[in-house]
Amino acid sequence: SAVISQKPSRDICQRGTSLTIQCQVDSQVTMMFWYRQQPGQSLTLIATANQGSEATYESGFVIDKFPISRPNLTFSTLTVSNMSPEDSSIYLCSVRTVSTDTQYFGPGTRLTVL
């Protein structure tokens, strides 16, 4: 399995500001994903982070709100822009390893927007 780190682990932000979350993997992986888990809900895929090109967003998520970068095979960032209280969630990075179809998750970022 891959070792995944995310930072920050948690943050409390003011409405209208932006937060960038970083995801780092200890080995090269084929795919990286960003998920959101709103309070009391299950996980929903935001987008697939593509190396060196624009991310692929799921229905209901747009680049202006959730810009994503993936400059290399082991690192990605997700920015939550112009935040509102509805953006309060856990944001999770996941990776698909080269050798298996399994997806592993990072430790998550708990975001609270006031």
Place this chain on the structure above:
Amino acid sequence: EDKVVQSPLSLVVHEGDTVTLNCSYEVTNFRSLLWYKQEKKAPTFLFMLTSSGIEKKSGRLSSILDKKELFSILNITATQTGDSAVYLCAVSGGSNYKLTFGKGTLLTVNP
């Protein structure tokens, strides 16, 4: 649209009991079904199932997939308080490997 339904949504048992968690799915171009345990923030990988009828086992946990009836079960025997968590079922379909999750089963094991 891919769909995953888990049951029950919550379950309270006593230590030592055996529990069975259910997951049914509808997915285009099924690739795999995965089970995760979520205690705080991060889902922890338990099993990945791709073939029908082959049981995967890890300690007191086991899981099996039925691709004809489109469901999977996760069994936990001799439950312990440390098994208390949300158990998530997810399916992977199509060429983009994205996961569609069920709502999860909240398991509470009382001493």
